[in-house]
Amino acid sequence: MEVKTFNHLLGKLKGISDAQLKAHFGLYEGYVKKLNEIQEKLKTQDKSAANYSFGEFSELKRREAVAFNGAYLHELYFENLLAKSKPSAQLKATAEAAFGSWDAFIADIKASAASTPGWVLVTWNKADKKLHTYILYEHHIGLPVHQEVVLALDCWEHAFMIDYGTKKADYLTAFMENVNWDIVNKRLESAA
Numbered sequence: 001m002e003v004k005t006f007n008h009l010l011g012k013l014k015g016i017s018d019a020q021l022k023a024h025f026g027l028y029e030g031y032v033k034k035l036n037e038i039q040e041k042l043k044t045q046d047k048s049a050a051n052y053s054f055g056e057f058s059e060l061k062r063r064e065a066v067a068f069n070g071a072y073l074h075e076l077y078f079e080n081l082l083a084k085s086k087p088s089a090q091l092k093a094t095a096e097a098a099f100g101s102w103d104a105f106i107a108d109i110k111a112s113a114a115s116t117p118g119w120v121l122v123t124w125n126k127a128d129k130k131l132h133t134y135i136l137y138e139h140h141i142g143l144p145v146h147q148e149v150v151l152a153l154d155c156w157e158h159a160f161m162i163d164y165g166t167k168k169a170d171y172l173t174a175f176m177e178n179v180n181w182d183i184v185n186k187r188l189e190s191a192a
């Protein structure tokens, strides 16, 4: 995986500073590097030494999904920032069908954020064909299979500590004001 640049966000977000963003970009790059490192090391590991308790191959396999999701979810997050457009009719209709109303949908995202130290993902569930909010406790734990991610919300403390300290609710308000609905609308359109 190659590191993508999201410098177009600098100076453009409301309530999320460049210092916060730059620190976050660095963290994202770290996940990409670790993913590449894991994938390189896997090529030369002795597979016959794979073991549930401990084995070099086994440990690398255990962390592979952490590094991949850690990298890729950050790309989805940065991509769905930069206030643009409005929720589409399709997004509103699917949110209302699943949560009762648009306000209830937003309230669910915020309540989900309060429930995890990690990620909130709004997904299109291809099994029941509904919009869902899921929470991840680590980058790789908590997401049911068969999902298309429509909106990624980074709730790890590193996403807001520089700007908001422990005031997570204020960060969530800022995040919602910076959502690029154009991207979210397109993701749903191609998933549903």
Ligand SMILES: [Fe+2]
Pocket (backbone or CB within 6 Å): 024, 027, 074, 154, 156, 158, 159
């Ligand atoms: Fe993050």
